[in-house]
Amino acid sequence: MTITQLTTREGFARHRRLRQSAGLRRLVAETRLSPADFVYPLFVTHGTNIRAEIPSMPGQYHISIDQVHREADDLRALGIPAVLLFGLPASKDATGSEAYADDGIVQQAVRAFKAADPDIVVVTDVCLCEYTDHGHCGLIVDGEVDNGSSLDVLAHTALSHARAGADIVAPSDMMDGRVAAIRETLDDEGYVNTPIMAYSAKYASAFYGPFRVAADSAPQFGDRRGYQMDPPNAREALREIEADIAEGADIVMVKPALPYLDVIARARAEFDAPLAAYNVSGEYAMIKAAGERGWIDEQRATLETLTAIKRAGADIIVTYHAKDAARWLAQS
Numbered sequence: 001m002t003i004t005q006l007t008t009r010e011g012f013a014r015h016r017r018l019r020q021s022a023g024l025r026r027l028v029a030e031t032r033l034s035p036a037d038f039v040y041p042l043f044v045t046h047g048t049n050i051r052a053e054i055p056s057m058p059g060q061y062h063i064s065i066d067q068v069h070r071e072a073d074d075l076r077a078l079g080i081p082a083v084l085l086f087g088l089p090a091s092k093d094a095t096g097s098e099a100y101a102d103d104g105i106v107q108q109a110v111r112a113f114k115a116a117d118p119d120i121v122v123v124t125d126v127c128l129c130e131y132t133d134h135g136h137c138g139l140i141v142d143g144e145v146d147n148g149s150s151l152d153v154l155a156h157t158a159l160s161h162a163r164a165g166a167d168i169v170a171p172s173d174m175m176d177g178r179v180a181a182i183r184e185t186l187d188d189e190g191y192v193n194t195p196i197m198a199y200s201a202k203y204a205s206a207f208y209g210p211f212r213v214a215a216d217s218a219p220q221f222g223d224r225r226g227y228q229m230d231p232p233n234a235r236e237a238l239r240e241i242e243a244d245i246a247e248g249a250d251i252v253m254v255k256p257a258l259p260y261l262d263v264i265a266r267a268r269a270e271f272d273a274p275l276a277a278y279n280v281s282g283e284y285a286m287i288k289a290a291g292e293r294g295w296i297d298e299q300r301a302t303l304e305t306l307t308a309i310k311r312a313g314a315d316i317i318v319t320y321h322a323k324d325a326a327r328w329l330a331q332s
């Protein structure tokens, strides 16, 4: 840091000069939030004419495929470039077979989005927890979440998404080696140009609670601490990210966002790959709940949160606030 003015005649600097008006503040803002930063997560379900509000996530909905064009219209109008799809399967089983079925709910939704608007970047969450009857993100062998056999199923899930037309596949399972397994399968099948956005530093977090209600994906025994990261660890996050980049990840992610801003900042300083942060369901629900009670100004708290995530170093913010924030940004 260079100090150009050691002491002023007054003996102190007038930091307030540049804070006097909205115009001045805008001019010197170091971080600018834009709808172009956002990825909007969406839950798709079987059936028709369904738009059911998710109780744990006010303002978010389970939608059926016939509603996809409406969502595509909203995203286009608001300037949000991308959607991240999660599916609620018709039935669950031990291997999560709807996850990789050609006519699975996510595969149908990908086709519907690309038909509604080919310019929308369709990202798919690659994981098994919504599709398995045990609710874990991989396959169970001898009572344990088994790494090796899970890789096969995850790679086939990613492939089925790419075949349906997904623009990006995003593995969130936290098995070791899944980025390499997915890259190899995609390449073998001719999908060399399908990028991978890896949930690289995904912590075993209490902030996923509302999502697990929404996706009906809570584990039926045990928890996810055997594969998701332990909250005290930040250096380990850098090792996870490094490994994912080496395995072929095009975009890396830190998740959750707000309790891990230090990890986002360190990842930004250490790596030059595009960096995403997932502002998760619990972060969303806290602001919504306090806002509903009048305990917090929802609009200001939301924009402040998203700005903080970007300021920490995220290029891409996955957030349920995307539509509201885009509307508020357009008004400001």
Ligand code: PBG
Binding pocket: 125, 127, 129, 137, 172, 173, 207, 208, 209, 210, 211, 212, 217, 224, 279, 280, 281, 282
């Ligand atoms: C699937 C998955 C989860 C989330 C995204 N992908 C849940 C989990 O790991 O339990 C959480 C998203 C959120 O809370 O908004 N593995």
